[in-house]
Structures are given as structure tokens and as C-alpha cells.
Amino acid sequence: MKYLILFLLLIIGCGKVDKLYIDPAFYPYIDLFEQYYGVNVNLDITFYSLDEPTIGQCHSTSNPYIKIDPEFWFSTDDLQQKALIFHELVHCVFGFMDHENAMLEEEPYCPYSIMHKHIVPSYCLDKYYDHYIDELRDYR
């Protein structure tokens, strides 16, 4: 009986109580986001088929959650996956619900921020990676 109780305690003790459900596909990007910006991500992030042209959505309720369109996710590269997750996390974790319209002065095809309403092209994300990562600190 003693063992049974111990066993039950262990199971409960290992349960993730703070993270509701995050699809494992997003783990690496969540970790990076937490590391870069010193925050904890405590919300559901799941795949959900969204109507075009929406590829991601932050539902900013009292229990915020994020939906990511699987069709887009599996058809794009690592940089855009990261940008999409970061974009939605800035909405849901930092509470910035707006979008940026500005473009980079030195490269007018590249949005100034990942918080542009359109996904930033991989070419831009690659070339100006440090700028995009640093720039998001302003939304905290």
C-alpha cells in the first residue's frame, strides 16, 4: 500500500500543471523565445486549420491560446516557423495586439518587424536575423 501511494504521488508530481498543451513541434521555438526574452510561456499552442490567408492566431482571452495552421507550418522553413511562433507569442505573451507596417529602410522588400501583418520572407529573416530578434524586445 505504501508503494502504491508513493507511485501515485510520483505520477501527480510529474504532471505538467503550468503548460496546458503545447504541440511538441513548437517546443524548440518556445524555448528560444523564453530564453531570448526572459519570460515563461504558459498557454495552449496547437495546430488548427485556419481559413486562408490566416496562418496563425492569438486568442487573447483571460486564458490566451494560439492556433497555428498546419498546412502553412509544414510547407515552410525553419525561419518562417520561428517567426510565426514569435509573432503570435508577442501578441499573446507581451499583449501587443497591433501590427507594424514599416519596412526596413535599407531593404524595402523586408518588413521592419516580425510584427508586420504578413509573414516576413525567409530571405529577410536570414539576412537581418539579429535585428528581428532584438527588435521584439521593444514589445515586452
Ligand SMILES: [Zn+2]
Ligand atoms: Zn498578428
